[in-house]
Amino acid sequence: MAVKAAYENYSGPNRDAVENFHGNQLVYLGWDEHMMFPCAGVFPLPPQMPFGAIIKEVVPSAFSLHPDFASIDWGKVEWLLDGKSFNPTLDKSLEDNGVNHKSLIRMITPGLNGINNSGF
Amino acid sequence: MSEKMVFLALQDNEDARPIREAIEADNPLAVITQFPGVYKIDAPGRLVINRESVEERIGRAWNPQDIHLSLVTLSGNIDETEDYFALERT
Amino acid sequence: MEQAKKMNMKEKYNAMTGDLAWDFSYKTEAEIFPLSDFEGIKIEDWSKWQDPFRLTMDAYWKYQGEKERKLYAVIDAFGQNNAHLGVTDARYINALKIFLTAVTPLEYGAHRGFAMTGRAFPGVGAQVASQMQSIDELRHAQTQLHTISQYNKYFDGLHDPFHMFDRVWYLSVPKSYFEDALSAGPFEFITAISFSFEYVLTNLLFMPFMSGAAYNGDMATVNFGFSAQSDESRHMTLGLEVIKFMLEQHPDNLPIIQRWIDKYFWRGYRLLGIVGMMMDYMLPKRVMSWKEGWEMYFEQNGKMLFDDLARYGITMPKFWEQSVEEKEHLTHQLWLTFYSYGHAAAFHTWIPDDSELDWLSEKYPNTFDKYYRPRLVYLREQEKLGKRFYNPSLPQLCQTCQIPMVYTDPKNPTKRVYRETIYNGDRFHFCSDACKEIFEHEPEKMSQAWLPPHQIFQGNCGGATIPDVLKHYHFTENDGGEFLHSRDNANWNLWKGLTPDEEAA
Numbered sequence: 058m059a060v061k062a063a064y065e066n067y068s069g070p071n072r073d074a075v076e077n078f079h080g081n082q083l084v085y086l087g088w089d090e091h092m093m094f095p096c097a098g099v100f101p102l103p104p105q106m107p108f109g110a111i112i113k114e115v116v117p118s119a120f121s122l123h124p125d126f127a128s129i130d131w132g133k134v135e136w137l138l139d140g141k142s143f144n145p146t147l148d149k150s151l152e153d154n155g156v157n158h159k160s161l162i163r164m165i166t167p168g169l170n171g172i173n174n175s176g177f
Numbered sequence: 178m179s180e181k182m183v184f185l186a187l188q189d190n191e192d193a194r195p196i197r198e199a200i201e202a203d204n205p206l207a208v209i210t211q212f213p214g215v216y217k218i219d220a221p222g223r224l225v226i227n228r229e230s231v232e233e234r235i236g237r238a239w240n241p242q243d244i245h246l247s248l249v250t251l252s253g254n255i256d257e258t259e260d261y262f263a264l265e266r267t
Numbered sequence: 268m269e270q271a272k273k274m275n276m277k278e279k280y281n282a283m284t285g286d287l288a289w290d291f292s293y294k295t296e297a298e299i300f301p302l303s304d305f306e307g308i309k310i311e312d313w314s315k316w317q318d319p320f321r322l323t324m325d326a327y328w329k330y331q332g333e334k335e336r337k338l339y340a341v342i343d344a345f346g347q348n349n350a351h352l353g354v355t356d357a358r359y360i361n362a363l364k365i366f367l368t369a370v371t372p373l374e375y376g377a378h379r380g381f382a383m384t385g386r387a388f389p390g391v392g393a394q395v396a397s398q399m400q401s402i403d404e405l406r407h408a409q410t411q412l413h414t415i416s417q418y419n420k421y422f423d424g425l426h427d428p429f430h431m432f433d434r435v436w437y438l439s440v441p442k443s444y445f446e447d448a449l450s451a452g453p454f455e456f457i458t459a460i461s462f463s464f465e466y467v468l469t470n471l472l473f474m475p476f477m478s479g480a481a482y483n484g485d486m487a488t489v490n491f492g493f494s495a496q497s498d499e500s501r502h503m504t505l506g507l508e509v510i511k512f513m514l515e516q517h518p519d520n521l522p523i524i525q526r527w528i529d530k531y532f533w534r535g536y537r538l539l540g541i542v543g544m545m546m547d548y549m550l551p552k553r554v555m556s557w558k559e560g561w562e563m564y565f566e567q568n569g570k571m572l573f574d575d576l577a578r579y580g581i582t583m584p585k586f587w588e589q590s591v592e593e594k595e596h597l598t599h600q601l602w603l604t605f606y607s608y609g610h611a612a613a614f615h616t617w618i619p620d621d622s623e624l625d626w627l628s629e630k631y632p633n634t635f636d637k638y639y640r641p642r643l644v645y646l647r648e649q650e651k652l653g654k655r656f657y658n659p660s661l662p663q664l665c666q667t668c669q670i671p672m673v674y675t676d677p678k679n680p681t682k683r684v685y686r687e688t689i690y691n692g693d694r695f696h697f698c699s700d701a702c703k704e705i706f707e708h709e710p711e712k713m714s715q716a717w718l719p720p721h722q723i724f725q726g727n728c729g730g731a732t733i734p735d736v737l738k739h740y741h742f743t744e745n746d747g748g749e750f751l752h753s754r755d756n757a758n759w760n761l762w763k764g765l766t767p768d769e770e771a772a
């Protein structure tokens with residue numbers, strides 16, 4: 058469908074085009090079953106950044122306040138990229154891992170499901 | 178109670194009191210629910226405010242459009258003349 | 268001379284509205300009303316327009332003048348009597364802060380929008396109704412600003428509402444609803460505002476809120492609220508009249524109108540969730556729960572409104588069932604969201620006390636104790652340990668409603684809903700199927716949304732750190748954060764001669 062406008066060929070800027078982010082792209086990062094963080098966070102990251110830096114830098118900045126955080130076994134973490142399960146290569150870039158502008162990464166930590174297993 | 182209800186809500190103040198009394202007298206099926214500062218009047222099918230009934234209570238002329246000064250909200254189709262203001266849903 | 272016969276109501280109305288128009292001699296109707304047909308709405312005969320209230324211009328001025336006189340007498344008395352001390356407690360003021368920073372600019376937006384429809388509609392009845400409403404809405408904005416100036420003398424967070432409205436992340440929710448409507452054509456605007464917002468949903472904004480204000484001793488708000496609300500009955504009636512008129516004029520109008528109803532019902536429902544949070548969490552004395560309000564004003568009354576329109580082929584707004592499924596989760600999730608972003612808001616947040624938690628258990632027996640009470644209790648304990656929780660990252664927003672993507676599957680309330688679509692090679696995210704559908708219908712428009720977190724990262728909001736952004740918003744250090752530690756709370760205790768809360772010590 059298309060918008061009905063008062064003139065022909067209506068269009069406007071794509072407000073969040075990747076060019077607008079000064080060399081970064083946006084990446085969303087959520088932690089399933091941890092509703093203490095009520096939604097995923099958004100981060101401007103260089104597409105060349107290795108995926109490993111997400112684990113080392115971005116994830117702690119977002120989620121280390123949660124008591125489950127210290128118990129995460131990083132070998133067991135499961136990842137979803139844009140809704141599909143995903144095995145990141147840690148020393149490859151976001152780009153090479155298929156993490157694109159406005160991709161959503163979800164982190165699942167089996168056995169860790171929030172305070173008293175409550176999903177919070 | 179009929180399926181189809183109408184309602185209006187009036188500010189709980191002195192100006193609206195005779196209107197409320199007129200409604201109670203003329204609409205035996207109306208049910209009034211009090212909230213802080215406001216009351217809601219529900220009735221099946223039709224709810225009417227008659228000019229004469231209000232005038233009897235205040236002892237002077239009253240125009241049904243004066244309801245605008247006290248009305249908070251309403252639901253139903255409006256039927257309005259010089260002599261009454263009514264809400265209907267049939 | 269024979270005296271003119273006294274006109275009856277209908278004759279007087281026709282003489283004082285319809286007869287105010289004139290015929291055009293040197294321009295065509297299409298030239299004079301260029302916005303009247305691009306939306307696809309077909310009107311065959313504008314003279315069929317009937318305003319059910321039949322309010323003439325002279326009667327309008329008389330009643331509005333009387334309302335203003337009454338209202339300003341109360342506002343003056345408020346200032347003279349230190350009436351701000353009469354509210355139940357200083358937490359209450361935070362509900363008012365949301366109302367006055369989110370809704371007051373909407374009143375002004377409605378003023379602009381109805382000025383537009385008054386100019387754009389070719390029919391004189393619709394022009395007069397639009398003009399009256401445009402003036403009403405300006406009045407509402409003004410009376411609320413006068414109320415703001417009273418409270419702004421004593422409480423934080425109210426010092427710059429219009430500046431904040433154009434920038435602040437959560438205020439982009441009401442702003443984008445209205446601007447979506449304002450940037451559409453006149454028929455979509457009036458369907459969005461008069462019908463979907465005022466006729467279907469506004470009861471939930473004003474009835475519990477103004478009743479809540481009365482219950483919590485806030486006489487200034489009660490007065491501007493009821494003064495505005497007395498105009499609202501006329502606005503709601505206009506909403507219904509507009510819909511019926513369009514539907515009666517041409518059968519091709521039905522699918523267009525149904526889609527607008529679906530769209531603005533959903534967008535309005537998302538917006539009203541914030542009011543729900545005020546009802547359940549922010550009023551020290553509570554009138555009714557969000558769930559009760561939704562049942563009374565939408566599930567019961569809303570169904571009757573739509574039954575009235577069934578004869579034209581109109582059905583209940585698409586996705587209304589989802590609003591019902593969410594009703595036991597919505598306000599708790601939103602309050603926890605604002606609590607966790609309390610450092611970036613211009614109002615205070617807190618954990619309700621035990622009696623309030625009990626009230627919530629009673630009102631939400633299926634969900635509160637199971638899911639939400641333990642969360643609130645945990646956060647309260649953390650706060651007591653000096654670890655007040657704030658979410659350190661910026662939120663992912665829904666592209667359409669612009670609310671953080673916090674909504675969950677009602678059947679599985681610890682699973683967030685994530686929806687997405689690709690448009691022109693870019694990915695867009697949504698909180699719900701409804702928000703996704705709204706986008707997919709008008710992607711050229713909705714892809715232009717000004718999403719505050721993204722704007723921060725584009726460098727358009729004063730800097731990259733939270734203090735930079737809050738400065739850009741004109742927030743002061745006293746505007747947000749935990750209520751217990753707030754200047755509002757300290758001042759309140761001082762004014763009322765209360766011992767400071769021990770937690771705040």
Ligand SMILES: [Fe+2]
Pocket residue numbers: 374377403404407495
């Ligand atoms: Fe208004």
Ligand SMILES: [Fe+2]
Pocket residue numbers: 377404465498499502
């Ligand atoms: Fe209005």
Ligand SMILES: [Zn+2]
Pocket residue numbers: 537665666667668669670697698699702
């Ligand atoms: Zn949404």
